Amino acid sequence: MSFIFDDEQLAFQESARRFSREKVAPLYQQRERDGFIDRALVKEMGALGFIAPEMPEDLGGMAASSLTSGIIAEAISHGDINVGYINILSSLNCKILASYASPELKQEWVPKVVSGHAICAIALTEPRGGSDAANLSLSARRDGNRYILKGEKSSISMADQADIVVVFARTGTVESGAHGVSAFLVPMNTPGVSTLRFTDLGSKAIGRSSIFFDDVVVPLENRLADEGKGFVQVMQGFDFSRALIGLQVIASAQASLDETWAYIQERQAFGAPISKNQGVTFPLAEGETMLEAIRQLCYRTLSLKDANLPHTSEAAMCKWLAPKTSVDVIHQCLITHGHYGWSLDMPHQQRMRDVMGLEIGDGTAQIMKMIISREKLRQAKS
Numbered sequence: 265m266s267f268i269f270d271d272e273q274l275a276f277q278e279s280a281r282r283f284s285r286e287k288v289a290p291l292y293q294q295r296e297r298d299g300f301i302d303r304a305l306v307k308e309m310g311a312l313g314f315i316a317p318e319m320p321e322d323l324g325g326m327a328a329s330s331l332t333s334g335i336i337a338e339a340i341s342h343g344d345i346n347v348g349y350i351n352i353l354s355s356l357n358c359k360i361l362a363s364y365a366s367p368e369l370k371q372e373w374v375p376k377v378v379s380g381h382a383i384c385a386i387a388l389t390e391p392r393g394g395s396d397a398a399n400l401s402l403s404a405r406r407d408g409n410r411y412i413l414k415g416e417k418s419s420i421s422m423a424d425q426a427d428i429v430v431v432f433a434r435t436g437t438v439e440s441g442a443h444g445v446s447a448f449l450v451p452m453n454t455p456g457v458s459t460l461r462f463t464d465l466g467s468k469a470i471g472r473s474s475i476f477f478d479d480v481v482v483p484l485e486n487r488l489a490d491e492g493k494g495f496v497q498v499m500q501g502f503d504f505s506r507a508l509i510g511l512q513v514i515a516s517a518q519a520s521l522d523e524t525w526a527y528i529q530e531r532q533a534f535g536a537p538i539s540k541n542q543g544v545t546f547p548l549a550e551g552e553t554m555l556e557a558i559r560q561l562c563y564r565t566l567s568l569k570d571a572n573l574p575h576t577s578e579a580a581m582c583k584w585l586a587p588k589t590s591v592d593v594i595h596q597c598l599i600t601h602g603h604y605g606w607s608l609d610m611p612h613q614q615r616m617r618d619v620m621g622l623e624i625g626d627g628t629a630q631i632m633k634m635i636i637s638r639e640k641l642r643q644a645k646s
């Protein structure tokens with residue numbers, strides 16, 4: 265299996281990198297101060313085909329490969345990891361909608377997300393916990409041809425900026441576990457929906473919020489997949505987003521590394537550029553090695569997906585190794601900048617905080633290792 269990029273993918277990479285350099289990177293730190301992602305930028309990304317390009321053409325996409333989505337997510341995240349959330353959330357949610365929404369519902373929403381005219385959040389975590397994700401309690405009570413949602417979701421990225429949200433809710437008994445969970449698409453302006461933002465360490469342009477559902481009426485047509493199949497079917501999309509998150513975070517670390525290679529050739533100590541010291545260059549060379557190895561793992565995972573081959577454990581590997589390594593690499597870059605690195609004016613501290621969030625978001629390293637172990641034990645048995 266090869267994932268050497270073809271001409272079309274290289275063209276996408278080139279145009280996404282240029283856009284990221286010119287439009288995304290310059291406002292990385294400003295977006296943290298603003299606390300939101302500018303909608304005009306999202307629309308521009310949509311117009312250029314940078315959002316969920318893997319969607320079929322009749323839903324506004326370009327039927328591109330998952331590999332292409334990875335290439336774009338990496339390029340955009342190099343400029344701003346937080347703008348990269350648009351790529352990850354859109355690819356994850358559009359896949360869910362395209363696979364499980366009714367024809368009318370997907371026609372209504374997927375083209376809007378792909379074109380950057382709508383943002384879709386995903387709400388799984390609840391106040392009592394996120395790791396044991398199937399053990400959720402937000403209730404969806406059937407009432408004729410509608411459901412009534414009641415309860416709270418917690419820690420939801422972009423909740424207060426999103427137009428719609430994919431919500432996982434309990435339609436079965438508590439004892440039915442994962443088999444009693446259904447998924448719904450809920451417009452954020454539905455009566456009874458409200459949000460409350462957290463004060464976070466990083467990714468402030470994204471923001472996490474609680475979402476409160478106070479007897480929210482959702483039509484039957486907005487249920488995704490069959491009743492009780494929300495968890496078992498819909499969660500499979502997470503393998504895709506985990507490989508994309510891997511690329512999102514290593515891109516942020518790569519941006520710090522790129523800047524640090526330039527800096528060490530300028531900065532003088534003991535009468536010479538500090539780049540003359542192997543004690544300075546070797547940690548960066550190690551960082552380059554680790555990021556490249558993870559990059560290959562992420563693209564291999566996406567290639568497996570494109571070939572319809574199993575990739576659950578590879579996706580979990582991407583998701584735990586990439587954020588952890590990226591935090592370490594950015595930390596090294598910060599230190600290599602000496603006292604300048606410690607300043608809030610420099611981007612490294614922000615990148616470190618932003619990347620660290622994804623050591624938790626979408627599942628922690630422990631949960632990813634549980635997934636890998638489960639897969640390997642199953643394979644060893646068969």
Ligand SMILES: Cc1cc2nc3c(=O)[nH]c(=O)nc-3n(C[C@H](O)[C@H](O)[C@H](O)COP(=O)(O)OP(=O)(O)OC[C@H]3O[C@@H](n4cnc5c(N)ncnc54)[C@H](O)[C@@H]3O)c2cc1C
Pocket residue numbers: 385386387388389392393394395396418419420421422467472621622624625626627628629630631
């Ligand atoms: C930046 C960010 C963005 C997020 N965005 C979203 C979003 O958009 N939508 C959404 O639904 N959620 C989102 N989350 C929530 C996230 O998915 C959860 O925080 C995560 O799944 C962990 O759940 P928890 O915080 O409840 O930790 P807990 O489940 O309480 O776990 C606490 C600790 O115990 C460990 N642990 C738990 N069980 C085990 C076990 N069996 N073995 C070993 N260790 C274990 C965990 O690894 C963790 O370190 C986001 C979180 C962050 C930080």
